[in-house]
Amino acid sequence: MLIETAPAPSRPAPPHERPSSFAIDVPEALLVRARAGERAAFEQVYRRFERPVFTLALRICGEREAASDVLQDTMLKVIARIGDFRGNGSPFWGWLRQIAVNEALMHLRRGRRQAGELPVDGHEPADDSAPPPPAAADTAQLQRALAQLPAATRGVLWLYHAEGYTHEEIAALMQRTPSFSKSQLARGTRRLRALLQIEENDHA
Structure with a gap:
């Protein structure tokens, strides 16, 4: 009698291979219009990235009010600097994500809250291959x-x-x-x- 064995669980993809929530395609024509200062184009960019920017800011800052501030500051900075984005092989979403991360961390530093961290317990080694947290119910x-x-x-x-x-x-x-x-x-x-x-x- 053959015993069926369950397939081995697949290992999570390395971080650099996991899709980012910011990985949203933005047509070059839309970027051209945004660089030219077209308001409708900026509004489209905002709608595309509003959710990932807010989510990232909420997860890092921990408060909805702070996340709203980070979202606003990020998009204002994107508008002010979009003329500087040239791509050179890098996606627009990566450039925008970097601004969002910087703004979220800057918010923490302004609030003097970034110093908080889990203490070293003296015997637990750091695990570079720590699996991602389990999916929450909601x-x-x-x-x-x-x-x-x-x-x-x-x-x-x-x-x-x-x-x-x-x-x-x-x-x-x-x-x-x-x-x-x-x-x-x-x-x-x-x-x-x-x-x-x-x-x-x-x-x-």
């Missing part, structure tokens, strides 16, 4: 769990798991070291898993 559940993490830890988790940044890139953005990013990823992922489990038990 967006609100995930947001509640993320809100309980320190700001810097939350930022590392989102940039690494959701946006595919490397530890070296995160370190440069946060003005820290790759080791800091790796340790916060490992500890933050474990803490988020525990928080989501508590959420599930509370709503069971």
